Amino acid sequence: MSKYALREAALQLLTRIGENGGYSHVLLDREINKQQLSEQDGRLLTEMVYGTLSHRDLIHYYLTPYMKKQKKIRPWVKWLLYMSVYQMVFLERVPDHAVLHEAVEIAKKQGHKGIASLINGVLRNIQRNGVADVEEIKDPVEKLAIESSHPHWLVERWVEQYGLEITQGMCKANMHHLPMSVRIQPLRISLTEAIHQLQADGFTVEKSLLSPQGIVISEGQILRHPLFIEGRLTVQDQSSMLVGEMMDLSPGQKVLDACSAPGGKTTHMAEKMEDEGEVAAYDLHAKKAKLVNEKARQLELTIIHAKQADSRKITDEHHLESFDRILLDAPCSGLGVLRGKPDIKYHKKEEDIFSLRNIQDDLLNEVSKLLKPGGKLVYSTCTVDRHENEEAVAAFLCRHPEYEVDPSFTNDLPEPLQTSHGRSEFGLQLFPQDFDTDGFFLTRLIRT
Known part of the structure; x- marks a missing residue:
């Protein structure tokens, strides 16, 4: 694909995401697959879209002095300016003259001479005079x-x-895109074998510090590799892998995954159980539950049974005190995954945190009734807000004196995390800067 076509595609994605609330990671993956982009083109498109989104407000600050006389401009024009300034300021390998020329050509094609003149004037002023200093x-x-x-x-x-x-x-x-990480299916391939095969195919990889099944990929297009296509690897962030590692699983157990889609943690648990026992998985939406079953089939796992249900009423589905382990990966504000989904930060409001907490409390109260005495419950979120994390756990323990934080939780953490500054009496908060992962919270509770 030509650089002009790539910039046009990036502009369409940015306008759709920025104005209509489309999910950046979904739309970007769809575009890369639809256009069958090369690894290099896919990387550039990803860089332009994620980079522009991640730096939106800073770019707006840079543009403001040059736009004071302008009346309200159309959304696509605004995003064309944002995207162009991002390339000029942050992408050293892209020459300014190329950015300017193609921005003007896009403006001519999608608008008229007046818009092209505006784009040209603003970008040339920035090229000549530079941008404002945030200091x-x-x-x-x-x-x-x-x-x-x-x-x-x-x-x-x-x-x-x-x-x-x-x-x-x-x-x-959060301003830097998250590196790709994958998890091996250990019943089908070993970590050593997967790493050797990826390196032989030109990938740059290293072992994860947070999971013995994890591989971090800094170079290489994994979604087109046979190991991924054949279900020997699955994409999962390292912080998310930590959940399966901390479930303290054994073959033959009966496990509940109360909020399972898209299935990364569900399938990881089945792998830790060596595909022996039972994993009852639920999601509020039937389509998402179907995705979990599809993921299980792709990885050749047989003990997962996913279906639609509202886990706030999950005791209608099972006998009380019937599970050895329960995972509640709760719906949350998602403020820990801004590196991979930068659009989230512009759409969330503070009140969302409090309304989600009500759901988290209801889920904890309900699923806790299904755990056997001596059983363990892992509560996790992909956010970094204390109200949804430590405070939710503290409030639950006050309501449920039959539960406590598992005394062995800290000792069972991977060694790099045992002294993490994110540890508290209620669990572990991972920050995105700590291990180059998503921001993530988890704790393990035990029913006494």
Whole structure:
């Protein structure tokens, strides 16, 4: 695909995501597959889309001095400017003259001479005069919010919860795309064998620090590799793999996965159980439950049975105290996965955190009734907000004195995490800057 066509495709994706709330990771993957892009073109398209989204508010700050006389512009024009400024400021290998020329050509094709003239004038001014310095912003929260393109309310909230230093680390990490990681299907291939095969095929890989099944890929297009197509590998973030590792599973157990889609953690648990026992998996939506079953088939796992149900009423489906292990990977604000889904930070509102917490409380109350005495329940989220994490666990333990945090939880963590500053009496908070992963929370509770 030509660079012009790539920029056109990036603009269409950005406008759709930015204006209509489309999911960046879904639409981007679909476009790469639809156009059958080469690895190099796929990388550039991903860079333009994710980079522009991740830096949106900073780019807006850069553009503002040059746009003061302009009336409201059409959405696609705004995103064309955002995308072009991103390339000019942040992508050193892309020459400014190429960005300018193709932006003007796109403006001519999609608009008219007046729009092309506007685009040309603004971008040439930036080329000549440079962009504003964020150091001129005196308020540290406002400065961090703009330079890292995070909503002010969110930065303020994180600073209150974790302090400025950790918040700066989170915000900066969120501006860089997450490296790809995969999990082996250990009943079908060993870690050593998978790594050797990927390296022989030109991939740059290393072992995960968080899971003995995990491989981190820094170079290589895994979705087209036979190991992925044949179901010997599956894509999963390292922090997500940690859940399966911490479930303390054995073959033959009966396990409940209350919120299972898309199935990464569900299938990991079945692998840890050596495909012996039972994994009852549920999702609120029938289509998503179907995806879990499809993933299980792809990985040749037979003990997973996924179906649609609202897990806030899951005791209608099973006898009380009937499971050895329960996973509640709860619906959450998703504020830990901004590296892979940067659009989330622009769509979330503070009140979303509190409404989701009500759902988390209801789910915890309900699924906890199904665990056997002596059984273990892992609660996890892909967010970094204390209200959904430590505070949710603390409130649950107050309501349910028959539960406690498993005393062996910390000792069972992978060694790099045993001294993590994210540990508390209620669980482990992973920050995205710590191990180059998603932000993630998990804890393991035991029913006494």
